[in-house]
Structure formats: C-alpha cells, structure tokens
Amino acid sequence: MSVLAQIEQWPVENAVSVVVDGNGKIIGRHGDEEKIYPLASVTKLLSTYAFLIALEEEAISLADPAGPEGSTVHNLFSHTAGYDFDSDVIRFPVGTKRGYSNIGFEKLAEHLERETGIDFPSYVQEAVFGPLGMASTEIAGSCAKDGRSTAADLAKFAAELLNPTLISSATMSEATRVHFEGLAGILPGYGRQNPNDWGLGFEIRSSKNPHWTGASHPAATFGHFGQSGTFLWVDPVDRIACVTLTDRNFGPWAAEAWAPFNEDVLRQYS
Structure with missing residues (x-):
C-alpha cells in the first residue's frame, strides 16, 4: 500500500497527496486531485514565483525601497522587514530578525502593482497560472x-519548481539559498528557530527542529x-516534491502527523 494512504488515518474529512519526480511526473497519488482547497500560506509559493518573474523582467528589483523606512524588496521577500505577523506594526529594526509576516508579502504585492500598473491577482494569473495550465487556481485577495x-494544479507547479521554465535556473538557485543568514525567529506552529532560515519567499528546511518535513x-x-492544513515541499537533492x-x-x-508522513514519503519515493 502506498505510504500516501496514511492521510486516510488523519483526523480530517478530506485530504489528497501527490508526489512528483524530477521529470515532472506524478509517481504517487492518493485522494481527489481535482478538489479545490484553500491554501492559506502555501499561497506564498505561488506569489513568490510571480515576484521572481517580475525580478527577471526588471519590473522590480531587490534593492527597491519598500515597506518601513530602511526596508527593501529584499527584506520583504525574506521576512526581515520588521513587520508583525498580520499587521503593519513594526516589531524590530530592519534586518535584525526573521519575522514571518503576511503583511510583508502584501506590501511586496502593492509595490509590484505600483511598478507595473497591474493588479496582483491578474499578474500572477498571466505570469504563472496561465503558462502552467493551472486552470483551477486563483488568488482572490491577499x-x-x-x-x-x-492537487492536480499544484503538481504542475511542483514540476515547475523542480525544472524551471518560467524563470532561469540561476534565479531559482538564488531564490532557494538562505538570505540574511544566521537570523533567529519564530516558525509558526513550531516555535523559535535559530537560525530560522529563509530564501526569497521559500522556507528552507536547513537545521530547523522541530519541523514539518522529515x-x-x-x-x-x-x-x-x-494554516488551512496544506503543504508543498521540494527536495532538490533527491529530486522529488510532495x-x-x-x-x-x-x-x-x-504537527504530530506531518513529519513522520513526510519522512515515509522521502523513504519510499527517493
């Protein structure tokens, strides 16, 4: 039996899981891949890709001032601008801590809208969802x-993360390395991490413990x-995504189920 069938034992009404290999093919699946789910912060991955495209197109740059005084696109993109989690209150000086923030991402979208004259939901639709054929995906709001x-659409997106076609491999490598190294911070649901490593939009596993991956x-x-009970991870070493x-x-x-599940997925499919 596929390890993915473990999701049937979780205390949820509906769940789906797919595994994508380095060739972009689904090699494991369990559940209804066409059911639409709210993504909560997995949304940030989709938005991240739109921001990376904008960087490559030079619509924005990492050095652009954005957010609180002294902050740049680079700070917003890597959760170091000092914002509170879900308000525009400034909790710490720019660049001194990793303060995971929804507001920081929203400020980044506002900056992109000002620079391009395109509302962000339309930008991400044109830049990401359309080209990847993600017909059942939208960002309606934040x-x-x-x-x-x-899951079907996100499998296409995971395949893109493994084999970028909309951005260069160099941009992808830059986005998935640690930015502002050595900063401590809170990983929501898992407590203080030191370091709390992040790339450009992407959370990087690094040495975090505890963590939701294996x-x-x-x-x-x-x-x-x-927060809606969703996740997407990419293992660039073993070349698989879930x-x-x-x-x-x-x-x-x-917090109890995900890490051992992801450990088993890695063991079975890598």
Whole structure:
C-alpha cells in the first residue's frame, strides 16, 4: 500500500497527496486531485514565483525601497522587514530578525502593482497560472494567504519548481539559498528557530527542529505549509516534491502527523 494512504488515518474529512519526480511526473497519488482547497500560506509559493518573474523582467528589483523606512524588496521577500505577523506594526529594526509576516508579502504585492500598473491577482494569473495550465487556481485577495487550488494544479507547479521554465535556473538557485543568514525567529506552529532560515519567499528546511518535513530531508529542502492544513515541499537533492492538502486547520494533529508522513514519503519515493 502506498505510504500516501496514511492521510486516510488523519483526523480530517478530506485530504489528497501527490508526489512528483524530477521529470515532472506524478509517481504517487492518493485522494481527489481535482478538489479545490484553500491554501492559506502555501499561497506564498505561488506569489513568490510571480515576484521572481517580475525580478527577471526588471519590473522590480531587490534593492527597491519598500515597506518601513530602511526596508527593501529584499527584506520583504525574506521576512526581515520588521513587520508583525498580520499587521503593519513594526516589531524590530530592519534586518535584525526573521519575522514571518503576511503583511510583508502584501506590501511586496502593492509595490509590484505600483511598478507595473497591474493588479496582483491578474499578474500572477498571466505570469504563472496561465503558462502552467493551472486552470483551477486563483488568488482572490491577499497574496500571502488567499490562494485556492487543487492537487492536480499544484503538481504542475511542483514540476515547475523542480525544472524551471518560467524563470532561469540561476534565479531559482538564488531564490532557494538562505538570505540574511544566521537570523533567529519564530516558525509558526513550531516555535523559535535559530537560525530560522529563509530564501526569497521559500522556507528552507536547513537545521530547523522541530519541523514539518522529515528528519532525513536534506537541509536544502524548500517549500511552505499553510494554516488551512496544506503543504508543498521540494527536495532538490533527491529530486522529488510532495503536495498535500487537507480541509482541517493546522494544529497539534498536523504537527504530530506531518513529519513522520513526510519522512515515509522521502523513504519510499527517493
């Protein structure tokens, strides 16, 4: 029996999981791949890709001032601008801590809208969803948390993360390395991490403990999880990715179930 069938034992009404290999093919699947789920912060991965495209097109640059005084696009993109989690309150000086923030991402989208004259939901649709054939995906609201999608669409996106076609491999490598190294911070749901490593939009596993990926996942593993009970990770060493969506909010059940599940996925498919 596929390890993915473990999701049937989780305390959720609906769940789906797919595994994508380095060739972009689905090599494991369980559940309804066409059911639409709210993504919560997995939305940030989709928005990140749009921001990276904008960087390559030189519509924006990492050095652009954006956010609080002294902050840049680079700070917003890597959660070091000093913002509170979900308000525009400034909690710390720019660049001194890793302060995971929805507001920071929303400020980044506002900056892109000003520079391009295109509203962000339209930009990400034209830049990402359309080219990848993600017909069941949208961001209706916050670029940080209001995405909706299916496992089928996110499998296409995971394939793109493994084999970039919309951005260069150099841009992808830059986005998935640690930016502002050595900063401590809170990983929501898992407590203080030192360091709390992040790339450009992508959370990087690094040495974090506890963590939602498995203990054997390479430090270079990147992705995101969402409060709505969703996650997507990419292992660039073993060249696999996993998308898992549920309809129950993240909580102790997920903190307990996800890491061993992801460990088993890595063991079976790598």
